[in-house]
Amino acid sequence: MAAPVRSVLPVVLLGCGGVGRHLLRHILSCRPLHANQGVAIRVLGVADSSSLLVADDLHSNGFDDALLADLCAAKSAGSPLSSLLSRGQCQLFNNPEARRKVIDTASVLGKTTGLVLVDCSATYDTVGMLKDAVDRGCCVVLANKKPLTCAYEDFEKLVSNFRRIRFESTVGAGLPVIASVTRIIASGDPVSRIVGSLSGTLGYVMSELEDGKRFSEVVKTAKSLGYTEPDPRDDLSGMDVARKALILARLLGQRISMENINVESLYPSEFGPDAMSTKDFLESGLVQLDKSIEERVKAASLKGNVLRYVCKIESTGCQVGLEELPKNSALGRCYESAPLVIQGAGAGNDTTAAGVLADILDLQDLFHKTA
Amino acid sequence: MAAPVRSVLPVVLLGCGGVGRHLLRHILSCRPLHANQGVAIRVLGVADSSSLLVADDLHSNGFDDALLADLCAAKSAGSPLSSLLSRGQCQLFNNPEARRKVIDTASVLGKTTGLVLVDCSATYDTVGMLKDAVDRGCCVVLANKKPLTCAYEDFEKLVSNFRRIRFESTVGAGLPVIASVTRIIASGDPVSRIVGSLSGTLGYVMSELEDGKRFSEVVKTAKSLGYTEPDPRDDLSGMDVARKALILARLLGQRISMENINVESLYPSEFGPDAMSTKDFLESGLVQLDKSIEERVKAASLKGNVLRYVCKIESTGCQVGLEELPKNSALGRCYESAPLVIQGAGAGNDTTAAGVLADILDLQDLFHKTA
Incomplete structure (x- = not known):
């Protein structure tokens, strides 16, 4: 055989x-x-x-x-x-x-x-x-x-x-994100912009917030389900998404480094690993973030939008953070005609x-x- | 350089x-x-x-x-x-x-x-x-x-x-449809089902119908925009989609041929190329199809659905034709968790x-x- x-x-x-x-x-x-x-x-x-x-x-x-x-x-x-x-x-x-x-x-x-x-x-x-x-x-x-x-x-x-x-x-x-971008480059097409929701963890968190759940509860649930790193701040900092954005930007030919990427963290620096243990963050830090996140989710919702943690790579710059997007839009919705959208199981060891x-x-x- | x-x-x-x-x-x-x-x-x-x-x-x-x-x-x-x-x-x-x-x-x-x-x-x-x-x-x-x-x-x-x-x-x-399927096969994952809207022409036609336009008008407009073959029946027959479905099915290892694919044509056989010239079809045949198509679009709409021309490849068989799908669903919505969805500019010479x-x-x- x-x-x-x-x-x-x-x-x-x-x-x-x-x-x-x-x-x-x-x-x-x-x-x-x-x-x-x-x-x-x-x-x-x-x-x-x-x-x-x-x-x-x-x-x-x-x-x-x-x-x-x-x-x-x-x-x-x-x-x-x-x-x-x-x-x-x-x-x-x-x-x-x-x-x-x-x-x-x-x-x-x-x-x-x-x-x-x-x-x-x-x-x-x-x-x-x-x-x-x-x-x-x-x-x-x-x-x-x-x-x-x-x-x-x-x-x-x-x-x-x-x-x-x-x-x-x-x-x-x-x-097939890298392969798709590589194919497009190889055939000489210019890539004007890449917009992506590149974190399974943050994708889960943002969807749950949309359903009215509290940020602190959602993060703790995500942790208990094994969706986050042992210290959830590794996900909430946005650094993992920033790394993916940097790889895509470099693939497009941008000679940039991490310090050129504008990264929005979902917690303030005074709640960071240098200032607070993981335990303290989970037990007392996290809950203090609920109100401001709830306000942002509500503000987006009033406009018919949802909040997503996305990366945006353009020739003018590269940023990673929260964005309001139209509800029911495929993320990737760029208002240009027929952008390439790839959706699916984008996370998991297996x-x-x-x-x-x-x-x-x-x-x-x-x-x-x-x- | x-x-x-x-x-x-x-x-x-x-x-x-x-x-x-x-x-x-x-x-x-x-x-x-x-x-x-x-x-x-x-x-x-x-x-x-x-x-x-x-x-x-x-x-x-x-x-x-x-x-x-x-x-x-x-x-x-x-x-x-x-x-x-x-x-x-x-x-x-x-x-x-x-x-x-x-x-x-x-x-x-x-x-x-x-x-x-x-x-x-x-x-x-x-x-x-x-x-x-x-x-x-x-x-x-x-x-x-x-x-x-x-x-x-x-x-x-x-x-x-x-x-x-x-x-x-x-x-x-x-x-990257073929490459994605090939990658999935190469890594040993079983593919349970492929559902696709694989015709740009029929995608256009079905979206326009959803907006309440008449089938005959939509097809003529599509022809005038160069979206269809010179004889639009080449698209409306579903044979082009059936060919794509056959390629995907064979890629998955199914030893089947065209005669094993159940293909729904959007016109009856008495309106086919053997029985009617392209001119006659466009001038008098097409308009006779408006009513039945309109009824199907309306029936779907009443259930909150839209009509799409899709191919479905499963181990139990392969079919190509009209399907009601939930409005606002990415096609590919399979009700399983996180199916791979690839959307974008899937047509055009360029x-x-x-x-x-x-x-x-x-x-x-x-x-x-x-x-």
Whole structure:
């Protein structure tokens, strides 16, 4: 049944928390499908924040199915990567040796079979490794937004060989936002403006407010449902949306950085992490914000509008914050004729992981086995 | 400023009417952009329904910019391809030699530099050539739906090397419909249902009806605006939508053909092209349909619904026709949570041509120049 293998994609995964772990599960469950398509994904290494588990033989088929399944189970249970050493096939490297081993692996495979370095972590720490990997001819797939949002020079370096990088899941998770914008640019069409509601968390919060619920209650519910970061201020600050906006703006060719983006936070700076603990914010800070938010929701409603947390990217500037939009409008409503609107499941580890997997497969032609 | 050329894409274009001509213009205007990206598109041949103009030297850079511009102008003015012979660089082949020359070209280039055969025609006649090109290792890009909607065996042959074919523009013109579905399939997600409003023409007609206008008037206006085919029954029959539905269904793995699709025509068979001329249909047939359509629009409206011409693809079957949908719903509203919704400029020669160009560029990794 399986087709002859046409493309072999060796992968090293940085970050095996939520998205990374789901990615490994997807890779495992898609094995028969990919075999039918003549594609094989070899997982040669998996790193978390403290260590790297790497295949003994970099030119082997990588971790077998049983080890991958155990790896997913171990990370689910909060066990360290070292718990898998007894399985054989692999070695463990702790930081900073782990970092050096990733770069060595990139050197070895970049020159021979090629390598896809997949970043599903959530730190700025990987950017050095990623740039080194790019220098060594490796491909890069990112679910992690941070490497694309630090210094412009880092972004430029990462996308310098644009065909060897994919980062579809950094904006809109499983929705084809980056691919659509890239296609439009490739065909020479100018993009006049991008307007987006790019946060699933804030999308939920704003919809609930519309139904008359109190801001403090909505945020607490969102937290209890697992929709927010452990400290909800990470979402309410707008920084996550700002990062997505920056990626889109840079994709459009704007040579800007975070400090050029006008970001509206949903809490005042005196309620910020430097001034108040998460506990205090949840127990006493949040409720003090109810009144002003309620007034804004009401003011919008009186005009037949709803409040949405959106990003707006135009040639004149880039901003992220609350906007009044016509009720029942697709967000994206731009009053020009027929703007491209992409709506759907734009959040969630599982959806994001599926997007990362599609990105990896999208690179397969660079790993084409010539007969 | 121009980057070193990384990928050279030799192209032969079948069909240089609306979409094909716009494609040539896009290729021309995107030359500097593509040069910056290290990509070069070489136009080696252009065919219309009667002949083929082909470069003297298949390993040259192909038609120069001046010839391409003249070619666009000639096709705009309705001049035959032979009018360009005086320009040199090229030879003319009339049918059936033209067909043989396309296949010869595919043989020569398929084995050496590779070739992208681009079908922007609107006939079933190209399917043999396309299959021969696939056999010879060529890539295929289609704006023409018909080759994908004839016998299932033909479809199977054309997509047999799925990485070497692109047909994004056959469904939804510039919208990333095919790519989105392909990405979802590649990441192992099951697709339970696709619901789409896939005809710009019928989308226009149905919206106008909603405003209380008469069917016959709306269709005539659509024709005068150039939104319909010369015989509007080509749109009203639903066959164009059925072709798109068939492509999507086959993409999902359904081994079905046109006869398996339930297609609702907006006119009865006694008003069909076999029984009535286009003139008679427009002058006397159309008005006889007003009453029944008006009744359906009203019945929908009384329930707070609007009438839309949609395709529905499910594992249980595939149908194309009028449906009542909730007013203000994004079409695609499926009552499941967060379906993927793609809205936008899904029609027009220009948009379609831009989609074809993006498809061609998407193939560039197969034409990668190894150092």
